[in-house]
Amino acid sequence: MFRTCRFLASALSRCIASAAVAVFCLAGSSAAETALSADSPTIILINPNSNAAATESMTALAQQAAGNRVRILGRTNHNAPPLLTTPEDMVQAATGVVEIGRQAAAEEGVAALIVSAFSDPGLAELRDALPDTVVVGIGEQxxxxxxxxxxxxxxxxxxxxxxxxxxxxxxxxxxxxxxxxxxxxxxxxxxxxxxxxxxxxxxxxxxxxxxxxxxxxxxxxxxxxxxxxxxxxxxxxxxxxxxxxxxxxxxxxxxxxxxx
The missing domain is CATH 3.40.50.12500 (Rossmann fold)
Incomplete structure (x- = not known):
């Protein structure tokens, strides 16, 4: 069942950045292959926690999955813990998620929002507030x-x-x-x-x-x-x-x- 594999660097930020790069390499991506046109729609990935390195990693993974069909940009909720571990953390994070989502939806070219925490904090509120915007949560999906x-x-x-x-x-x-x-x-x-x-x-x-x-x-x-x-x-x-x-x-x- 198990196979031998290499492990990435020990520092969290370095690990996350390296993982994002590794995913692109494995997929055979390059700057030319993932070039986006000026009118490509934008999806905003909202990281409900305050870990900017995690935002970078998740945005890279989402972009790799989407290919060159859309542009995915990450936003970090700086008014939340760096790791969400309790329901109270989720409640705290939801306020920032909704604020970030509202602001992002008003930007030109933004077509969709991704709430990128497994408990989907703020997802229901954003859907209610933005009925004309596609809003998805990573937990639900x-x-x-x-x-x-x-x-x-x-x-x-x-x-x-x-x-x-x-x-x-x-x-x-x-x-x-x-x-x-x-x-x-x-x-x-x-x-x-x-x-x-x-x-x-x-x-x-x-x-x-x-x-x-x-x-x-x-x-x-x-x-x-x-x-x-x-x-x-x-x-x-x-x-x-x-x-x-x-x-x-x-x-x-x-x-x-x-x-x-």
């Missing part, structure tokens, strides 16, 4: 992608908050995937410390994915968190089941809505 064709799925996350985990279960039921949902696996330890050590983060996530597949019967695994999208690309080669990259799922969903 990750569920849709994981459950495609009726397959069973689980979530792997680094945030152990019980209320947050329960919200994942509720979301699965709300979206009609209750019977396919196989539960949540949480990595051990302090998530804030874990994300500072990429090697340990990858190892912990891989172990949790293995448990979700072997013990829970998951046929797909959602990496439950926007900042976990880059690690998902690093460890995917170890598994036969798909690891759902939430950011990519949201970018593709936004493109589909724009084309309708």
């Amino acid at each position: 990750a569920f849709h992608e994981a459950a495609r064709n009726g397959r069973s799925f689980a979530i792997v996350t680094i945030t152990p908050d019980p209320a947050l985990i329960e919200s994942f279960r509720s979301k699965a039921e709300e979206l009609g995937y209750g019977k396919q949902f196989k539960g949540v696996r949480v990595t051990p330890g302090d998530p804030k410390k874990l994300v500072e050590k990429p090697d340990q983060l990858d190892a912990a996530l891989a172990e949790a994915v293995e448990q979700a597949v072997r013990e829970d019967g998951a046929e797909a695994v959602i990496m439950g968190g926007g900042p976990l999208s880059a690690p998902a690309t690093r460890i995917q080669s170890r598994f036969d089941v798909p690891l759902v990259v939430a950011v990519a799922a949201a970018a593709n969903a936004a493109l589909m809505e724009l084309s309708e």
Whole structure:
């Protein structure tokens, strides 16, 4: 099941930047290949947390998924914690997300917004406030992608908050995937410390994915968190089941809505 792989640098910011570059290299992208025309529509990716390096990484992943069809720009919510780990964090983040989204939607050429945190803070509020703008959340779209064709799925996350985990279960039921949902696996330890050590983060996530597949019967695994999208690309080669990259799922969903 597992294969040998290299790990990226240990510093979080360096890791995230390197992961973004690696994704582009693996996809065979180049500046010429991803050139955008002046009239290309713009999608704004809103990072609900205050980690600018995570914004950069997620924006790069979304752009790679979208190719040269749209321009994706990242915005960071500086009035939030650097890592959202509790429902209270989500509530705090939602205010900034809505403010950023409103401002972005008023900009010329902006066609869609992506809320890039797994609990989708501010998503419902933005949809209500901007009925003429495409607004997607990475959490919602990750569920849709994981459950495609009726397959069973689980979530792997680094945030152990019980209320947050329960919200994942509720979301699965709300979206009609209750019977396919196989539960949540949480990595051990302090998530804030874990994300500072990429090697340990990858190892912990891989172990949790293995448990979700072997013990829970998951046929797909959602990496439950926007900042976990880059690690998902690093460890995917170890598994036969798909690891759902939430950011990519949201970018593709936004493109589909724009084309309708």
